[in-house]
Amino acid sequence: MNNHLNFYIDGKWVAPVVPAKLPVIDPSNEEAYTEISIGSKADVDKAVAAARAAFDSFSRTSHAERLALLKRMLAAYNDRYEDIAQAVSQEMGAPIGWARGAQAWAGQAHFEATIKAFETYEFSHQRGSTMVVKEPIGVCALITPWNWPLNQIVCKVAPAIAAGCTVVLKPSEIAPISGIIFAEAMDAAGVPRGVFNLVNGTGPDVGQVMAGHPDVDMVSFTGSTRAGIIVAKTAADTVKRVAQELGGKSANIILPDAEFATAVTKGVEGCFGNSGQSCDAPTRMLVPAARHDEALAIAKVAAEAHKVGNPHGEGTVLGPVVSQIQYDKIQRLIEAGISEGATLVTGGPGRPEGLNRGYYVRPTVFGHVSPDMTIAREEIFGPVLSVISYKDEEDAVRIANDTVYGLAAYVQSRDIGHARDVASRLRAGQVSINYPDWDTFAPFGGYKQSGNGREYADWGIHDFIEIKGIVGYGV
Numbered sequence: 001m002n003n004h005l006n007f008y009i010d011g012k013w014v015a016p017v018v019p020a021k022l023p024v025i026d027p028s029n030e031e032a033y034t035e036i037s038i039g040s041k042a043d044v045d046k047a048v049a050a051a052r053a054a055f056d057s058f059s060r061t062s063h064a065e066r067l068a069l070l071k072r073m074l075a076a077y078n079d080r081y082e083d084i085a086q087a088v089s090q091e092m093g094a095p096i097g098w099a100r101g102a103q104a105w106a107g108q109a110h111f112e113a114t115i116k117a118f119e120t121y122e123f124s125h126q127r128g129s130t131m132v133v134k135e136p137i138g139v140c141a142l143i144t145p146w147n148w149p150l151n152q153i154v155c156k157v158a159p160a161i162a163a164g165c166t167v168v169l170k171p172s173e174i175a176p177i178s179g180i181i182f183a184e185a186m187d188a189a190g191v192p193r194g195v196f197n198l199v200n201g202t203g204p205d206v207g208q209v210m211a212g213h214p215d216v217d218m219v220s221f222t223g224s225t226r227a228g229i230i231v232a233k234t235a236a237d238t239v240k241r242v243a244q245e246l247g248g249k250s251a252n253i254i255l256p257d258a259e260f261a262t263a264v265t266k267g268v269e270g271c272f273g274n275s276g277q278s279c280d281a282p283t284r285m286l287v288p289a290a291r292h293d294e295a296l297a298i299a300k301v302a303a304e305a306h307k308v309g310n311p312h313g314e315g316t317v318l319g320p321v322v323s324q325i326q327y328d329k330i331q332r333l334i335e336a337g338i339s340e341g342a343t344l345v346t347g348g349p350g351r352p353e354g355l356n357r358g359y360y361v362r363p364t365v366f367g368h369v370s371p372d373m374t375i376a377r378e379e380i381f382g383p384v385l386s387v388i389s390y391k392d393e394e395d396a397v398r399i400a401n402d403t404v405y406g407l408a409a410y411v412q413s414r415d416i417g418h419a420r421d422v423a424s425r426l427r428a429g430q431v432s433i434n435y436p437d438w439d440t441f442a443p444f445g446g447y448k449q450s451g452n453g454r455e456y457a458d459w460g461i462h463d464f465i466e467i468k469g470i471v472g473y474g475v
Helices: 041-058 063-079 081-092 096-119 149-163 177-188 203-212 225-236 260-276 289-304 324-339 393-401 416-424 457-463
Strands: 007-009 012-014 021-026 031-037 124-127 130-136 139-143 166-170 196-198 218-222 241-245 251-254 284-288 343-346 364-367 384-390 408-412 430-433 465-470
Touching: 007 041, 007 177, 021 081, 031 177, 041 139, 041 166, 041 196, 041 203, 063 081, 063 096, 063 149, 063 177, 081 096, 081 149, 081 177, 096 149, 096 260, 096 457, 139 149, 139 203, 149 166, 149 177, 149 218, 149 457, 166 203, 177 196, 203 218, 203 225, 218 225, 225 241, 251 260, 251 393, 260 284, 260 289, 260 384, 260 408, 284 289, 284 393, 289 343, 289 364, 289 384, 324 384, 384 393, 393 416, 408 416, 416 430, 457 465
Parallel strands: 139 166, 139 218, 166 196, 218 241, 251 284, 251 408, 284 384, 364 384, 408 430
Antiparallel strands: 007 012, 007 196, 021 031, 124 130, 130 465, 343 364
């Protein structure tokens, strides 16, 4: 017996108020393998009411009580780790090794980072005769995407609960099963009634209702910039806080002194990871003009080493993209790259050879891409890399910053001081130098149309906090 057709509200698994179902598609074969219930305003009202009722008591729990709860949540998550990985593999088409080692791991890592940050987190400090107090903001609506489901669920749920907030979670309806298993784990952890709630559904019918709900104090949203604008406009009527992590078109500047073969190869791998479905993927590779053709030769070899196939197949590196909609969008943009005159180095339209079912995309590299081409400006969200020439460092920085996005950027150089200087000039919320390991304690979020607010560890906790000054508190 599973809970695919239920919601988790007020500590119980419940059926939707108005029965409605949505098939969940396995992208590796394009077939529905289960169904979920999709909610309505009535379900959102029930979940928000439960969260509101729980807030008064939960917001007054001690630091020690919430720390103990977070540790129980992590233990319960770990108990379901393999179930979560298998769910992600099926709902997203992620290769099972990637589902275990990256997708499920990300949720675990964010729990651990939040717990470590929370252990020393200070909720008050005195400034002169004023006591500055950090208090939970209230009932939080958490809207998460399909591409990194556990990453985004945990890096919202864990800090919100650490802060003393209560939450209503809407996972993506495209990849919802891992979210249901997560809710089962939270139930097993003994999260108090009403503190954590889950309602599945579509953006218009559930997400927007949550964003506009008068009893919701904050919305934390991860998704496309288009959807984020809708969420922000909907939330504006009730003047609630909105934290958003949105789209990206990240530049990867390979400076002339970089270890070129390594830098290009790792850049391809970074772009193609998760089948290219990462908002911070380094999709624009900027290389010195004199070495453009050399970069294309290296990128071609690196791209063609990415075996595309069944998520449980031997040696599979890339699975399918998540849906027909994503597949069609990627195909349209690949065709745009060809029609606008970019050089197709490898890959191209259609499925890889031998795959005639499933949303599989050929790993694609374009060369001689100009910054005004569609593939250099639109977020593709697939395994498609654009290689762009720059004349000098000033030109590279200009091209990198010439985008409406500002989520991430990358700099490759043997001279760390030089790389730091270039990083300081890039308009992005996170800049990575020489492909470092993922840091779940670093602030993550965007400039410009990539959003606002910051997630991960104590940065995430701060997003769910209100600041109160008690003036005349005394010395």
